[in-house]
Structures are given as structure tokens and as C-alpha cells.
Amino acid sequence: MTTNSVSLPDARPVRVRFAPSPTGFLHIGGARTALFNWLYARHTGGTFLLRIEDTDAARNSQEAVEVILTGLRWLGLDWDEGPLTGDASAPGKGAVGPYFQSQRGDRYRERVAWLVANGHAYEHEGAIRFRMPRDPIVIPDLVVGKVTRELTDREKLEPDFVIVRSDGQPVFHLVNVVDDLDMGITHVIRGEDHLSNTAKHIALFRAFGVAPPEYAHIPLILNIDGSKMSKRDKGASLLSYIEEGFAPEAVANYLCLLGWSPKGNREVVSLPEVVSLFDLPQILRHNARFDLKKLHWLNGEYIKTMSGERFHELAVQALQRMGFNTAAFPAAYVKAAVETAKPKVKQFTEVRHFAAFYFRDELEFDTAELRTELLATDRVLLGRLRAAFAAVAAWDAKSSEAALKAVATEAAVKIGLLVHPLRLAVSGSPVGPSLYHALEVLGREKVLQRLDWVLNQAPA
Numbered sequence: 001m002t003t004n005s006v007s008l009p010d011a012r013p014v015r016v017r018f019a020p021s022p023t024g025f026l027h028i029g030g031a032r033t034a035l036f037n038w039l040y041a042r043h044t045g046g047t048f049l050l051r052i053e054d055t056d057a058a059r060n061s062q063e064a065v066e067v068i069l070t071g072l073r074w075l076g077l078d079w080d081e082g083p084l085t086g087d088a089s090a091p092g093k094g095a096v097g098p099y100f101q102s103q104r105g106d107r108y109r110e111r112v113a114w115l116v117a118n119g120h121a122y123e124h125e126g127a128i129r130f131r132m133p134r135d136p137i138v139i140p141d142l143v144v145g146k147v148t149r150e151l152t153d154r155e156k157l158e159p160d161f162v163i164v165r166s167d168g169q170p171v172f173h174l175v176n177v178v179d180d181l182d183m184g185i186t187h188v189i190r191g192e193d194h195l196s197n198t199a200k201h202i203a204l205f206r207a208f209g210v211a212p213p214e215y216a217h218i219p220l221i222l223n224i225d226g227s228k229m230s231k232r233d234k235g236a237s238l239l240s241y242i243e244e245g246f247a248p249e250a251v252a253n254y255l256c257l258l259g260w261s262p263k264g265n266r267e268v269v270s271l272p273e274v275v276s277l278f279d280l281p282q283i284l285r286h287n288a289r290f291d292l293k294k295l296h297w298l299n300g301e302y303i304k305t306m307s308g309e310r311f312h313e314l315a316v317q318a319l320q321r322m323g324f325n326t327a328a329f330p331a332a333y334v335k336a337a338v339e340t341a342k343p344k345v346k347q348f349t350e351v352r353h354f355a356a357f358y359f360r361d362e363l364e365f366d367t368a369e370l371r372t373e374l375l376a377t378d379r380v381l382l383g384r385l386r387a388a389f390a391a392v393a394a395w396d397a398k399s400s401e402a403a404l405k406a407v408a409t410e411a412a413v414k415i416g417l418l419v420h421p422l423r424l425a426v427s428g429s430p431v432g433p434s435l436y437h438a439l440e441v442l443g444r445e446k447v448l449q450r451l452d453w454v455l456n457q458a459p460a
């Protein structure tokens with residue numbers, strides 16, 4: 001570990017924070033910053049805080065905050081303290097909300113008054129400026145190494161920077177440091193884009209007479225081709241992974257690998273295991289490249305090995321997002337339906353093809369052509385199949401398969417001639433779970449109803 005002569009003793013319990021500005025967008029870089037802070041807190045038995053940096057009132061909205069909360073909850077990153085919300089169902093331990101800078105204006109004014117009173121800041125043209133030291137400042141960064149920051153040529157002309165604008169608004173550098181100070185933050189883990197601010201932050205801490213926290217600046221996430229990842233790039237928004245049916249554990253695992261790696265080039269590493277292995281000096285110094293293909297692969301691996309209960313939970317969430325009211329069906333039916341889809345689904349959006357038909361009253365076809373194709377099927381054959389199904393003694397996958405085979409043998413046709421229209425008739429899709437298991441789960445009554453629907457339509 002890099003030693004920092006002004007750092008606090010190691011014995012002090014770790015307190016870290018994720019401090020996003022609510023922009024209405026949670027970039028995966030931000031999500032990774034949150035994750036690394038959370039991992040470090042959990043690894044050390046420390047405390048993880050969430051602080052919404054919402055001093056820029058013009059850009060703030062409740063929806064923008066929700067984007068952040070939704071993303072963190074989805075990844076399973078719970079925070080440990082904050083003001084009481086009075087909402088017992090709220091996430092975070094003890095129903096605490098995040099800290100909001102917008103609620104801390106008085107505190108910033110007090111701290112600024114102290115800086116002015118002690119000669120560290122002064123008024124200039126209505127604004128308040130901080131007296132920045134002219135000497136170089138050394139940043140002992142745990143990831144980047146030792147960085148010495150001198151004033152830039154522009155800063156040499158005016159080294160003292162504004163901490164309160166003439167309209168009374170405190171600026172980012174001030175509120176960020178005051179909060180880290182008041183909240184007892186021991187380690188600031190954030191994106192490398194903030195390294196250029198850190199000399200100012202260290203100078204502020206020193207002016208307050210306090211040792212700065214340790215810093216760990218995490219390298220950026222680039223696109224696979226090495227270009228800078230922008231908001232518009234595919235995969236940049238964390239919420240897009242919810243919409244696109246990824247498993248949160250796969251996304252969390254993938255984010256861990258963006259800038260950190262366990263020994264032996266392992267790629268599938270569950271979050272609890274990362275918690276036990278994670279440490280700051282192991283964060284990689286080079287920029288990470290975002291590989292959507294690898295994430296898809298990892299997601300498939302997680303779904304393959306996931307427990308039936310977890311698959312059920314995520315599949316039901318996906319169905320509900322698509323507007324299916326699974327709660328209106330018996331629990332055993334939902335469970336059995338979802339189970340038939342598990343071997344086929346690689347992304348939860350695919351439950352639309354593999355399980356949605358269980359929860360529809362009216363058949364919906366993947367395409368209009370499929371409907372036409374089904375209505376052009378041999379009605380006599382389909383009628384015989386219906387009769388054979390109606391006559392089966394005990395309805396299950398085996399008996400419906402046997403009944404279908406008997407009809408095919410008798411009519412001297414290949415079973416495919418029955419299987420394909422039957423699948424279309426019950427699910428509206430040419431792909432789906434194992435057909436006979438789907439028939440069993442749907443139940444004879446629904447299967448006969450769906451066949452009757454076809455038989456009662458005018459032929460195509």
C-alpha cells in the first residue's frame with residue numbers, strides 16, 4: 001500500500017461514499033464507481049454512503065434521483081446510513097435515504113464563514129475565493145501512484161478559485177470537501193476525471209486543519225475500439241441492462257472486471273467472492289475496455305447456472321415489466337410455466353417468446369405471416385388432434401406426445417406436420433420451450449380452447 005504521510009491511521013474504520021450528480025442518466029462508469037466503493041466498504045467491514053450532489057438546482061429532479069436509486073438497487077448496492085425517510089419499505093439499512101447536498105446549505109455557509117474568518121478565503125466581486133497554496137501538491141493516489149500537481153499556466157494568473165459564486169451558490173469543490181469532511185470519509189474512490197480536481201480538494205482539507213482522505217482514482221471505461229465512451233454509446237446506460245433483460249449479478253460481475261481482476265484470469269466471480277478478494281491497490285491502472293460480447297456471454301453463464309428460484313424471480317420481473325399480470329395466475333402455474341423457459345432463455349427479454357403465451361388470454365403471433373400460416377393448416381388433421389387430446393385419460397407431457405404420435409401414424413404423416421401448427425396454435429411463435437411440457441403446464445382446457453380458436457377461424 002502506498003503510504004501517505006498525512007493519511008489517517010489504518011485502524012480508523014473505512015467510510016466511503018458514492019456521490020453522483022443527478023443528471024437523469026446513470027453511466028456504467030458511475031455504476032462501477034458505486035460498486036468499487038461498496039466492495040471496499042463490504043471487504044473492510046466499513047460504511048458505504050450515498051450522497052446526491054444536487055447543488056445545481058436547475059438540473060435536478062426527482063426522476064433524475066430515481067434513475068440512480070433504481071440502478072443501485074438493481075445491482076444490489078445497499079447503503080448504510082443517511083437521513084431517516086420514515087419509509088420502512090425503503091432500501092438501505094434502517095430505511096434511510098441518501099444524503100442530499102441541497103439539504104445542507106446551512107452547513108456550507110458555516111464552513112465558508114469559518115474559512116473567511118481564518119484567512120483562507122476572501123470576498124472578491126461578490127464571489128468568495130479560496131486562497132490556493134502556490135506550491136505543488138502531492139497526491140498519493142492508491143491506484144495512479146504519486147502525482148505532483150503544479151498550478152497550470154492559467155491558474156498561475158489567478159490561483160485562488162471560487163468556492164461561492166456571486167449568486168450565493170457554493171461550488172462543487174467546496175461542497176464535495178465539506179461533505180467528505182463532515183461525513184468522515186476515509187477513502188475517496190472516484191473516476192480518474194476527478195484527478196485534476198484533487199489538488200484543490202487536498203488544499204481545502206488542509207485549510208480546515210484536517211488530513212485529507214486517501215484517494216483512489218479509477219481509470220476510465222473506453223469503448224472496445226479505444227474511443228471514449230459517450231452517453232450515446234450502446235451499453236453506456238446502466239438502466240438499459242434492466243430493459244434488455246440482463247441478470248443483475250452478471251452485470252455486477254462484469255463491472256467488477258472493468259478495472260479489477262482476480263488472480264488466474266477468472267471471469268465468472270460472484271459478488272460475495274469479489275467482496276472477499278477486493279482491495280484498492282489491485283485496481284488496474286490502464287483504462288478498461290467495454291466488451292458487450294463478453295457481457296452477453298457472462299449473462300448466459302449466470303442464467304445457465306442460476307437456481308430455479310432466482311430464475312423465477314427475474315423472469316417474473318421481466319414479464320411484469322412487459323405488462324403481464326402474473327399475479328393473477330396460481331403460483332404453481334407461474335412456477336411451472338417459467339421453468340419450461342429456463343433452458344432456452346439467455347436474456348430475460350426472451351421470456352416474451354418462451355413464456356408470455358402462458359399469461360395471455362388471446363393468442364398473439366410473432367408475425368402476421370405466422371397467423372396466416374397457421375390458418376392455412378389442414379383442418380381435418382388438426383381436428384383429429386383435438387379429438388385425440390380430448391380423449392387422453394391423464395393429461396401430461398407424455399400422454400399428449402403419445403396422442404400426437406398416434407394421430408400422425410394413423411394419418412401417415414410426419415409428426416412435424418402436427419408439431420409445427422400445434423406450437424403456433426398454443427404459443428403464436430415457431431420457437432419456444434419443449435412443446436409437450438408447455439402443453440402440460442398450459443393444461444388441457446387451454447390447449448383445446450386454442451385449437452378450437454384455429455378450427456373456428458375462416459381458413460386462410
Ligand code: GLU
Pocket residue numbers: 018019020021053176188189190191194
Ligand atoms: N458529483 C461528482 C460526480 O458526479 C462527485 C465526485 C466525487 O466522487 O468526488 O462526479
